[in-house]
Amino acid sequence: GDSVTQMEGPVTLSEEAFLTINCTYTATGYPSLFWYVQYPGEGLQLLLKATKADDKGSNKGFEATYRKETTSFHLEKGSVQVSDSAVYFCALKDNAGKSTFGDGTTLTVKP
Amino acid sequence: SQTIHQWPATLVQPVGSPLSLECTVEGTSNPNLYWYRQAAGRGLQLLFYSVGIGQISSEVPQNLSASRPQDRQFILSSKKLLLSDSGFYLCAWRSGLRETQYFGPGTRLLVL
Numbered sequence: 001g002d003s004v005t006q007m008e009g010p011v012t013l014s015e016e017a018f019l020t021i022n023c024t025y026t027a028t029g030y031p032s033l034f035w036y037v038q039y040p041g042e043g044l045q046l047l048l049k050a051t052k053a054d055d056k057g058s059n060k061g062f063e064a065t066y067r068k069e070t071t072s073f074h075l076e077k078g079s080v081q082v083s084d085s086a087v088y089f090c091a092l093k094d095n096a097g098k099s100t101f102g103d104g105t106t107l108t109v110k111p
Numbered sequence: 112s113q114t115i116h117q118w119p120a121t122l123v124q125p126v127g128s129p130l131s132l133e134c135t136v137e138g139t140s141n142p143n144l145y146w147y148r149q150a151a152g153r154g155l156q157l158l159f160y161s162v163g164i165g166q167i168s169s170e171v172p173q174n175l176s177a178s179r180p181q182d183r184q185f186i187l188s189s190k191k192l193l194l195s196d197s198g199f200y201l202c203a204w205r206s207g208l209r210e211t212q213y214f215g216p217g218t219r220l221l222v223l
Contacts, residue, residue: 034211043117043201043214044155089154097143097205099212103154 002027006090006102013080013109021075021105023064023090031092033057033066033073038087038104047075047088080109113138117202117215124222130175130189132218134202137183142204144185145212146177149199161185197222 007022025031032051036044048057053068062077073090090102114137124130136142143162147155157170159177167177174193178186185202202215 036214041217041219043217044203046211046213049211093212097207099145099157101155 002031002092002094002098002100004090004092004100004102006088006105008103008105010106010108013107015082015109015111016079017109019075019077019080019084019107021088021090021107023073023075023102025071025073025090025092025100027071027092027094027100029095030068031094033064034091034093035062035064035073035075036089036091036101038089040086044089080107082109082111085109113204113213115202115204115213115215117200117218119218120216121219122221124192124220126194126222127191130187130192130196130220132187132200132202132220134185134187134215135183136185136204139183139204139206141182142206144179145203145205146185146187147201147203149201149217151198155201159187192222194222196220 003026005024034049035047037047038044048059050057050066053066056065064073064075085108087104087106089104091099093099116135145160146158148158149155159169161167161179164179164182175189200218203212205212
């Protein structure tokens with residue numbers, strides 16, 4: 001079946017540092033890929049998405065590129081802020097509409 | 112615009128007690144609805160999904176059940192809670208199988 005593997009956390013960075021959270025997937029066909037963010041005590045919010053190979057999703061300074069050749073969708077941000085502290089989930093949706101989520105990566109940004 | 116509501120936000124229940132969590136969606140018709148559970152420090156586990164009124168599919172056998180009495184209402188229930196039912200329960204919806212999934216604010220359940 002489909003699976004999503006995320007870089008294990010927790011990740012702790014200083015403000016303005018560069019962020020990378022790795023995500024790789026296994027799936028048949030051509031899934032859509034997503035990054036969700038979960039702030040403390042809240043539900044998941046869609047951060048960005050990409051629906052086909054080589055697409056780049058971007059939002060709030062975060063970016064991720066759909067790499068079919070490496071089956072990856074790594075999340076990056078050039079300069080993190082304290083307010084970016086949250087849990088980040090990588091997810092895929094297959095052609096049948098079934099979603100699979102990674103285990104989440106906790107990011108803490110210190111001032 | 113579409114919104115999704117869940118309540119209660121937090122719930123503390125004794126072992127063996129019943130459970131009813133409610134999720135409603137506004138601003139859309141015939142959504143696909145989902146219940147997930149997120150255990151502490153873990154990812155999301157799909158529990159149930161529904162593509163229409165009265166249509167429920169279960170992903171994981173357990174002592175929980177789900178019902179969809181109205182188009183935009185999705186209820187998660189249990190007759191007798193177990194300690195292992197503790198977790199963060201998230202309701203989600205999407206307008207079609209090809210669309211993005213959107214999540215509610217979640218219900219934190221603690222079974223003691």
